Amino acid sequence: MIKKEMIAMLLAGGQGSRLGVLTSKMAKPAVSFGGKYRIIDFPLSNCINSGVDTVGVLTQYRPLRLNSHIGIGIPWDLDRNFGGVTVLPPYEKSANSEWYTGTANAIYQNLEYMENYNPEYVLILSGDHIYKMDYETMLDFHKSSNADVTIAVMPVPMEEASRFGIMITDDDKRIVDFEEKPEHPRSNLASMGIYIFTWQALKDALIKNKDQAGLDFGKHIIPYCKEQGQSLFAYEFDGYWKDVGTLTSYWEANMELIDIVPEFNLYEEYWKIYTASDVQPPQYLGSDSAIERSIVGEGCEIYGKVYNSVIGPGVKIGKDTVVSHSIIMNETEIGEGCNIEKAIIAEKAKIGSGVKLGAFEEKENETKPGIYCEGLVTIGERSVIPNNVTIGKNTMVCGKTTAEDYKDGVLDSGRTLDKAGD
Amino acid sequence: MRAIGIILAGGSSSRMQDLSKKRAVCAMPVAGFYRSIDFALSNMTNSHIQTVAVFTQYNAGSLNSHLSSSKWWDFGRKQGGLYVFTPAVKASGNLWYRGTADAIAQNLEFLRSCHEPYVIITSGDCVYKMDYGKLLEYHIQKQADITVVCKDMPATIDTERFGTIRMNEESRIEEFEEKPVVSKSNTISCGIYVIRRRQLIELIERAEEEERYDFVRDILVRYKDMKRIYGYKIKDYWSNIASVEDYFRTNMDFLKPEIRHYFFREHPGIYTKVVDLPPAKYNVGVSVRNSLVSSGCIVNGTIEDSVIFKGAFIGNNCYIKNSIILNDVYIGDNSHIENCIVESHGTIQANSYYKEENGIKIVVENNERYVI
Numbered sequence: 085m086i087k088k089e090m091i092a093m094l095l096a097g098g099q100g101s102r103l104g105v106l107t108s109k110m111a112k113p114a115v116s117f118g119g120k121y122r123i124i125d126f127p128l129s130n131c132i133n134s135g136v137d138t139v140g141v142l143t144q145y146r147p148l149r150l151n152s153h154i155g156i157g158i159p160w161d162l163d164r165n166f167g168g169v170t171v172l173p174p175y176e177k178s179a180n181s182e183w184y185t186g187t188a189n190a191i192y193q194n195l196e197y198m199e200n201y202n203p204e205y206v207l208i209l210s211g212d213h214i215y216k217m218d219y220e221t222m223l224d225f226h227k228s229s230n231a232d233v234t235i236a237v238m239p240v241p242m243e244e245a246s247r248f249g250i251m252i253t254d255d256d257k258r259i260v261d262f263e264e265k266p267e268h269p270r271s272n273l274a275s276m277g278i279y280i281f282t283w284q285a286l287k288d289a290l291i292k293n294k295d296q297a298g299l300d301f302g303k304h305i306i307p308y309c310k311e312q313g314q315s316l317f318a319y320e321f322d323g324y325w326k327d328v329g330t331l332t333s334y335w336e337a338n339m340e341l342i343d344i345v346p347e348f349n350l351y352e353e354y355w356k357i358y359t360a361s362d363v364q365p366p367q368y369l370g371s372d373s374a375i376e377r378s379i380v381g382e383g384c385e386i387y388g389k390v391y392n393s394v395i396g397p398g399v400k401i402g403k404d405t406v407v408s409h410s411i412i413m414n415e416t417e418i419g420e421g422c423n424i425e426k427a428i429i430a431e432k433a434k435i436g437s438g439v440k441l442g443a444f445e446e447k448e449n450e451t452k453p454g455i456y457c458e459g460l461v462t463i464g465e466r467s468v469i470p471n472n473v474t475i476g477k478n479t480m481v482c483g484k485t486t487a488e489d490y491k492d493g494v495l496d497s498g499r500t501l502d503k504a505g506d
Numbered sequence: 507m508r509a510i511g512i513i514l515a516g517g518s519s520s521r522m523q524d525l526s527k528k529r530a531v532c533a534m535p536v537a538g539f540y541r542s543i544d545f546a547l548s549n550m551t552n553s554h555i556q557t558v559a560v561f562t563q564y565n566a567g568s569l570n571s572h573l574s575s576s577k578w579w580d581f582g583r584k585q586g587g588l589y590v591f592t593p594a595v596k597a598s599g600n601l602w603y604r605g606t607a608d609a610i611a612q613n614l615e616f617l618r619s620c621h622e623p624y625v626i627i628t629s630g631d632c633v634y635k636m637d638y639g640k641l642l643e644y645h646i647q648k649q650a651d652i653t654v655v656c657k658d659m660p661a662t663i664d665t666e667r668f669g670t671i672r673m674n675e676e677s678r679i680e681e682f683e684e685k686p687v688v689s690k691s692n693t694i695s696c697g698i699y700v701i702r703r704r705q706l707i708e709l710i711e712r713a714e715e716e717e718r719y720d721f722v723r724d725i726l727v728r729y730k731d732m733k734r735i736y737g738y739k740i741k742d743y744w745s746n747i748a749s750v751e752d753y754f755r756t757n758m759d760f761l762k763p764e765i766r767h768y769f770f771r772e773h774p775g776i777y778t779k780v781v782d783l784p785p786a787k788y789n790v791g792v793s794v795r796n797s798l799v800s801s802g803c804i805v806n807g808t809i810e811d812s813v814i815f816k817g818a819f820i821g822n823n824c825y826i827k828n829s830i831i832l833n834d835v836y837i838g839d840n841s842h843i844e845n846c847i848v849e850s851h852g853t854i855q856a857n858s859y860y861k862e863e864n865g866i867k868i869v870v871e872n873n874e875r876y877v878i
Contacts, residue, residue: 397785
């Protein structure tokens with residue numbers, strides 16, 4: 085009989101709509117990060133580095149990119165005879181077929197998968213945070229506290245605490261109460277959305293609450309466990325942990341990587357982050373290129389100038405082009421003589437020559453001011469931008485655009501130009 | 507595919523000077539992130555050859571660790587696979603491989619147990635892309651016993667390292683000289699052969715009986731009039747790296763856009779073992795011109811016309827020109843390196859100065875490394 089002490093269930097089905105056009109064609113965990121990785125690489129690498137070799141990845145929203153990235157798990161050494169990585173999409177049942185309606189509902193629908201491994205503990209993860217964490221230490225804490233549920237928490241500044249789910253603990257880290265986004269927080273320990281359940285406790289809670297609409301861990305399962313008098317503990321984590329749920333936080337997290345000694349250091353030997361990369365060759369920097377304070381992925385060809393930027397693998401940057409404070413993702417091509425300032429350009433886009441991004445005064449975005457803000461220019465994947473156009477700040481462009489789409493060769497700040505359709 | 511592959515990877519070369527102290531020639535790093543044997547292995551897999559034997563002998567440590575998993579070249583499958591043969595103690599004796607033919611002879615059981623009718627033999631120290639399927643078609647069409655891949659080299663080439671060939675109009679080889687001091691021909695053998703498996707077994711058995719051990723001298727040259735041996739000329743890029751000059755030149759060739767495009771971007775690609783390194787990082791005060799930089803590097807200084815391999819650290823204010831920095835080298839601040847090959851894992855202390863006026867200097871520095 086197969087037996088695994090702890091298996092992980094990784095929730096990767098969400099769209100992450102606050103990442104705007106970046107997630108229009110792929111789920112948030114599949115979005116590129118840090119010049120080489122995708123967001124899901126962080127929890128997956130944490131799993132294998134922590135000795136968790138059985139991971140179920142729950143997908144729902146636009147899973148193609150995720151599926152092909154994960155494959156059979158070779159990059160993370162998760163191609164196993166027993167266990168390894170399994171992608172778990174929603175499936176049709178003889179009665180009551182449904183999508184995953186909530187985080188816990190998704191796990192409930194895969195009870196059978198978990199039972200196959202006879203686990204003692206189940207680790208619940210979400211696929212949208214950037215961090216390095218040893219889940220084994222968390223499991224040790226779970227065992228030594230005799231907990232039924234352990235929730236990873238992180239101290240946040242008190243003034244920001246009202247944005248999170250807050251745990252109130254006693255001196256032994258036992259959770260005595262919790263509040264969701266409280267107006268007047270009584271503690272600054274924010275839940276990181278990482279849980280270890282003792283298998284019986286999880287199974288019981290899921291079955292008892294299976295008819296709850298939109299069954300959610302934070303809203304239903306944790307309160308249920310508390311009511312049942314089970315022991316809940318908070319495991320305090322004090323490393324780097326970054327939510328990259330919005331375009332601005334995503335941009336900031338990338339920019340933090342280019343500091344001389346970044347807080348989140350990818351260059352450490354002992355906790356490597358693994359990824360599936362199709363491009364491996366070295367990058368070439370041409371005779372007239374210039375580069376400073378940037379990280380650059382494999383196989384790039386850089387003939388222009390790059391400052392304070394994160395450049396993904398296989399990107400081409402033409403002569404006399406200046407890229408600064410920007411994120412350029414995999415295999416995008418940028419022509420000659422461009423000026424690109426504070427832009428996020430998604431995968432496989434084609435930017436013509438003489439293009440200016442991030443021009444003019446800032447104006448509020450006309451369609452989604454909460455998403456396209458802080459002066460960012462966001463270009464969707466596989467977009468085409470013709471030669472010699474100028475695009476302002478807080479803008480979004482996606483799809484194959486032509487010169488006719490730009491009146492007088494200009495797209496003013498705050499405009500949205502969506503030619504991708506769906 | 508109706509062939510199996512044999513990669514001859516046992517050799518050392520005095521022409522590699524200090525670079526061969528650490529590894530076999532076939533394990534030499536190439537173009538920032540490959541190892542030399544990747545080209546032969548990738549050509550095999552891209553030609554759908556599923557069973558490949560690698561014969562190793564000299565200093566096989568880094569080569570074996572490079573081949574620790576066959577999955578990178580897609581040989582980790584149920585059918586076929588990657589077989590590494592090192593000399594072993596056997597009931598019949600414990601001999602080193604006394605030559606290329608002897609290496610095959612000592613592992614003849616492997617050849618006998620296969621069922622594919624043909625064998626592609628190649629050396630592992632050449633940088634090239636080739637579809638062995640086309641080569642095999644040519645071999646069959648010519649009804650050849652052996653086909654030898656060859657290439658016209660510029661008249662200035664030093665043929666002393668190669669075998670030279672003269673062919674008639676039908677491409678049948680009339681003359682084959684092994685490592686001539688002065689040659690009448692500048693068509694050289696690339697060390698890639700096709701032969702029928704049974705024919706090979708027969709020839710190897712006979713050579714072994716006569717105590718002859720070299721595939722080129724004792725089979726190709728010896729049988730050239732008796733057997734139908736044909737030449738197959740290639741025009742594409744091919745380069746042997748088994749001397750310091752050629753090794754240096756081959757790496758520098760990758761600074762040319764057409765070579766880079768041919769190897770890095772054109773299908774089918776060349777594969778190598780995946781090492782999980784972060785992207786390259788450039789800090790303040792950097793200047794990089796006409797150079798290749800691999801992943802995992804951290805660059806602080808100036809680099810011109812150079813190839814920087816994986817995981818190198820270049821300190822503040824360094825000046826690197828026309829050099830090859832192999833993997834995991836640490837170069838301290840204010841160092842000057844010009845016309846050098848810096849051996850892998852080396853540590854260059856701050857304020858060092860290395861410059862070779864004529865030719866290329868090999869820098870091997872094993873200083874203690876202090877990393878903050």
